[in-house]
Amino acid sequence: MKKSTEITKMRQRLLDWYDAQGRELPWRVRPEARAAGVQADPYAVWLSEIMLQQTTVPHAAPYWKKFLAAFPTVSDLAHAERDTVLAMWAGLGYYARARNLHKCAKMINDELGGTFPKTEAELLNLPGIGPYTAATIAAICFDEATNIVDGNVQRVVSRIFKIEDPLPKEQKTYRDHAAMLASPQRAGDYGQALMDLGATLCSPRSPKCELCPWQPHCAAYKDGQQTDYPKKTKKAKLPLRRGAVFVLFSKGHVLLERRPDKGLLGGMMGFPGTPWGEAPAAPLEAAPMKRNWEKCEGEVRHIFTHFELRLDVYTAQISEMIEGEWAKLSDIKSYALPSVMTKCLSLTGKA
Numbered sequence: 001m002k003k004s005t006e007i008t009k010m011r012q013r014l015l016d017w018y019d020a021q022g023r024e025l026p027w028r029v030r031p032e033a034r035a036a037g038v039q040a041d042p043y044a045v046w047l048s049e050i051m052l053q054q055t056t057v058p059h060a061a062p063y064w065k066k067f068l069a070a071f072p073t074v075s076d077l078a079h080a081e082r083d084t085v086l087a088m089w090a091g092l093g094y095y096a097r098a099r100n101l102h103k104c105a106k107m108i109n110d111e112l113g114g115t116f117p118k119t120e121a122e123l124l125n126l127p128g129i130g131p132y133t134a135a136t137i138a139a140i141c142f143d144e145a146t147n148i149v150d151g152n153v154q155r156v157v158s159r160i161f162k163i164e165d166p167l168p169k170e171q172k173t174y175r176d177h178a179a180m181l182a183s184p185q186r187a188g189d190y191g192q193a194l195m196d197l198g199a200t201l202c203s204p205r206s207p208k209c210e211l212c213p214w215q216p217h218c219a220a221y222k223d224g225q226q227t228d229y230p231k232k233t234k235k236a237k238l239p240l241r242r243g244a245v246f247v248l249f250s251k252g253h254v255l256l257e258r259r260p261d262k263g264l265l266g267g268m269m270g271f272p273g274t275p276w277g278e279a280p281a282a283p284l285e286a287a288p289m290k291r292n293w294e295k296c297e298g299e300v301r302h303i304f305t306h307f308e309l310r311l312d313v314y315t316a317q318i319s320e321m322i323e324g325e326w327a328k329l330s331d332i333k334s335y336a337l338p339s340v341m342t343k344c345l346s347l348t349g350k351a
């Protein structure tokens, strides 16, 4: 537990550090611009936060720029074809986010007149916006004094307080400790400062404590135990699923199939194949046609959140295109192929 005088000092130290050292990010309004009256655009912040949920700033930034160029407003995004949005998202993974992004834009356009809600509570009613994103948009764009907690923030508070409760089970303990520190003044800058601290100084393996504005307040630093935190429950080994896909070529085209809307990679394009589960006993029965299918050497391995997938890839060439959705190989990048399917295509050596 920390005294309120210490907490006040910590907030000020962090904000001072942020004013001098905070990151410049394309979607960010720096404190000097804020002071001059520039406001963060909730549409731009929302896009960045959804993209950043499972990836890094350098990977997400080009996608963010591409989306803003193609859809400068939330209404532009709402009016886009869903397939166009999915295709532009390809490579960012976790495609449910892209579907929700589009759904959310439509809701804001159709039901809220194209204007983002201004409070955490209202933002939480939108599809694809969870507690972290709602708290972040409300703080950054509307200066609501929310409690922003992501993985970076959890790591910082775990070290400041030496929290013994393990993640991911005991999320509430981390939220409660972060709430103790959260600043009611300059809430948006404070939230971004704390995320920056976690991302740039308080790294998982080699924190730069000598540069940290919270070093005098950090219990783990004091005891030389920084990397012992956060405590985590041991990850169970991911279950293994297997399957087979069929990559059929004809006249410079490849046969695709749209996956069902519901479920993993819902609505995305892929190759025909078996269900994923036990190793298929007779995989060729799921092939789109009888043919001399050739099994590619090796297999595709892909990690999803809840399981590991291994796919055998079969390939064949035909001279006449059968009925189905054929994609020009030279144009394959414009299809919303998820990474696992791109890996399958690569294994054939034909693209």
Ligand code: SF4
Residues within 6 Å of the ligand: 156, 159, 160, 201, 202, 203, 207, 208, 209, 212, 213, 214, 215, 218, 220, 221, 226
């Ligand atoms: S002193 Fe080190 S471990 Fe503690 S918050 Fe700062 S960077 Fe993290």
